Amino acid sequence: xxxxxxxxxxxxxxxRQLEFINKVIQEQDLKVTKVVFSPVGxxxxxxxxxxxxxxxxxxxxxxxxILKIAxxxxxARKMMNTESMFQNExxxxxxxxxxxxxxxxxxxxxxxxxxxxxKCYGSLIEAPNEVVILEDxxxxxxxxxxxxxxxxxxxxxxxxKNFAILHSLSYVLKKKEPEKFELxxxxxxxxxxxxxxxxxxxxxxxxxxxxxxxxxxxxxHKSVVRNxxxxxxxxxxxxxKSSDNRYSVxxxxxxxxNNIMFKFVGDDLAQSIMIDYQVSRNNSPVVDLxxxxxxxxxxxxRSKNYYDWLDYYHTELDKxxxxxxxxxxxxxxxDQLDADLKRYGKLLFGLSIMLANxxxxxxAEASKFMEAIKDSDVAAVxxxxxxxxxxxxxxxxxxxxxxxxxDSFTEFGLL
Numbered sequence: 001x002x003x004x005x006x007x008x009x010x011x012x013x014x015x016r017q018l019e020f021i022n023k024v025i026q027e028q029d030l031k032v033t034k035v036v037f038s039p040v041g042x043x044x045x046x047x048x049x050x051x052x053x054x055x056x057x058x059x060x061x062x063x064x065x066i067l068k069i070a071x072x073x074x075x076a077r078k079m080m081n082t083e084s085m086f087q088n089e090x091x092x093x094x095x096x097x098x099x100x101x102x103x104x105x106x107x108x109x110x111x112x113x114x115x116x117x118x119k120c121y122g123s124l125i126e127a128p129n130e131v132v133i134l135e136d137x138x139x140x141x142x143x144x145x146x147x148x149x150x151x152x153x154x155x156x157x158x159x160x161k162n163f164a165i166l167h168s169l170s171y172v173l174k175k176k177e178p179e180k181f182e183l184x185x186x187x188x189x190x191x192x193x194x195x196x197x198x199x200x201x202x203x204x205x206x207x208x209x210x211x212x213x214x215x216x217x218x219x220x221h222k223s224v225v226r227n228x229x230x231x232x233x234x235x236x237x238x239x240x241k242s243s244d245n246r247y248s249v250x251x252x253x254x255x256x257x258n259n260i261m262f263k264f265v266g267d268d269l270a271q272s273i274m275i276d277y278q279v280s281r282n283n284s285p286v287v288d289l290x291x292x293x294x295x296x297x298x299x300x301x302r303s304k305n306y307y308d309w310l311d312y313y314h315t316e317l318d319k320x321x322x323x324x325x326x327x328x329x330x331x332x333x334x335d336q337l338d339a340d341l342k343r344y345g346k347l348l349f350g351l352s353i354m355l356a357n358x359x360x361x362x363x364a365e366a367s368k369f370m371e372a373i374k375d376s377d378v379a380a381v382x383x384x385x386x387x388x389x390x391x392x393x394x395x396x397x398x399x400x401x402x403x404x405x406x407d408s409f410t411e412f413g414l415l
Contacts, residue, residue, distance in 0.1 A: 008037035012050060013069055016129040021054070021067065024122035024133050030058030040066065041144075041258075049086075049278075053136060064139055065121060070130035077128060079201075084189040085278035086130035091187045092277035093120035093132065096250060099180070100169040109323050115165045116273050134275075142261035142273060147359060148397065150298040151257065153305050157312050158272040159260055159292055163252070164316035167285045170249035171331045172324045184250060185282040190240055192279075196233035205354075206230050212357055214388065215399050224406050224415065225353055232350030239347060240283060247332050247340070253279035255292040256359060285332065286340040289313060290348040290414075295355055299404030306412060310337070345414030349405065356401040361394060 004022045013021070025032055034057040041051060049068040056063050068089070070082050077083065097117045104114045119135035145151065151159075174181040195201045209229040216222045252274050259276035262269060293302060293309065314337060318328035328334075390398070409415050 004035070005032060006035050006037060009039055009052060010037050012072075013037075013052075013067075014072060014129060016126070017069060017124070017131045020122065020124045020129070020131055021133065025054075025056060025065075028056070028058075028063065028121075030056060030060045030063065032056060032058040034058075037067075049132075053138075064136040066118070066134045066136050068132040068134070070128060072128050081189075081191045081194055082130070083127045084191050084194060086127075086132065087125055088188050088191075088280050089132055089276070089278045090123040090125045090130075091184070092280050093117070093134075094123055095187075096184050096280075097277075099184075100166070100173065103169055103172055103176070104323070107323050113165075113320075113323075115162070115169065116271065118273065118275055137261050137273060137275070140263065142263045142271075144261055145257055147257040150301045151296045152269075153301070154269045155262060155272065156293065156297060156301075156305065156309055158262070158269055159255060159274070159296075160289070160309060160313045161316045162272060162274055163255075163285070163288050163292070164313055165320045166252060167249040167288070167332075168317050168320035168324075168326075171321065171326065175326070176324075181250075185248075188250065188281045190237070190281045192233050192236040193240065196237045202230070202233065205233065208354065208357070212353060212402075215357075215395070215402055221403065221406055224410075225402075228346065228350035229354050232347050232354070235347045235350075239344065240281075245282075247284060247336055248282050249285050251280060251283050251285065251288045252277060253281060253283070253288065253291075255288060256295045256355065260296075284340050284344060286337060286344050287348065290341065290344060291351070294348060294352040294405060294408065295359065298401075299408050302404075302408045303411065306408075310341075341412075341414060345409060349409045349415060352405050353402055356405060357398055360398045360401055362391075365391070365394060 004018060006018065006022075010018065025035060036055045038053050038055070039051075040053050049070060052067045052069065054065050054067060056065070068086075070086055071077060071080075097115065101115050101117075118137055121133040121135070122131075123133070124131045145155070170181070173184075209225075209227070212229065213222050213225060216225070254276050255274055259274060261273050261275055263271045263273075289310070293306065314328055314332075314334050317332065321328055321331055
């Protein structure tokens with residue numbers, strides 16, 4: 001192994017990844033004297049990548065970076081579609097996002113209104129050695145919020161504004177440079193379709209759904225959930241193929257609480273940034289909206305704000321489009337948004353129920369899940385999600401979250 005001036009937590013980073021990381025660090029011209037690796041977050045904060053922070057010290061200054069490192073063990077790569085997800089993130093950070101922001105700059109959009117994303121210092125997509133190296137937003141006072149707590153109205157609106165800007169720029173690119181849009185669209189891989197085509201993965205979905213049904217005490221709740229998880233990947237693939245390309249956008253795709261960072265000034269929210277683009281793809285705008293709303297908030301917060309949130313998103317979409325002489329009522333009419341909410345409701349319900357079971361786990365439970373994947377033991381992986389073996393505190397959290405989803409989707413007429 002080549003000797004780098006690296007310290008700390010580097011045991012599960014392979015030689016090719018270390019070589020690439022070293023190259024990127026040297027490009028910063030800091031005259032590096034010391035590099036220390038440390039883990040970021042806890043088990044369950046990120047299921048696809050191993051995330052680390054590196055502190056770099058040099059004669060010309062210091063800086064920090066965030067590393068997203070692909071797992072090397074085969075089962076994890078297969079279960080998480082690792083190669084496709086890192087390919088998507090590479091495409092988004094190195095091609096799509098820079099292009100979209102350039103559109104804003106060319107149109108004279110003020111910097112404070114431009115789409116914000118973490119700077120990408122380097123991206124290696126050579127399987128199975130993938131690594132993405134990003135700006136450490138903690139240095140700019142951004143922080144991650146508690147995944148077990150509902151986002152506030154202000155936080156949700158901040159993310160919706162980000163969506164509105166991202167989606168509007170898709171429409172602008174589609175109009176101004178249709179060939180470029182098609183290139184980006186074709187380079188983003190729909191991981192839902194890949195899962196739907198994998199018989200083993202679909203069998204695991206059936207086991208997961210059967211297990212989730214045990215959460216509920218009454219048959220009415222069970223009947224609402226039954227078949228929703230098993231069918232959702234095929235439904236996603238079907239909707240993707242039949243979607244009207246006039247209204248499709250390049251979406252973020254995975255905006256749950258741990259994939260968003262927030263900056264506060266005192267008690268006031270200043271800004272939010274989305275930090276994960278591994279499942280980005282061409283799809284309906286409402287998939288981003290429903291995914292974030294139902295996986296980042298509780299039923300009580302949704303009941304108070306859901307319709308206001310939709311109005312706010314469409315207003316912000318119109319504002320962003322106006323920078324390019326375009327109007328939301330022509331590009332993505334509000335009645336089309338409402339129709340798409342109904343169309344994608346069942347898909348997002350099944351997805352949200354499945355995620356409620358995964359994202360409600362504490363770090364100790366998530367660690368067991370990740371260890372089972374490392375051991376390439378499918379049975380053990382499924383066992384970690386068994387409801388009957390779940391700690392009581394987690395069971396209460398999962399049940400409340402799932403019943404809240406049933407109540408919300410029913411209240412809003414999405415089932």
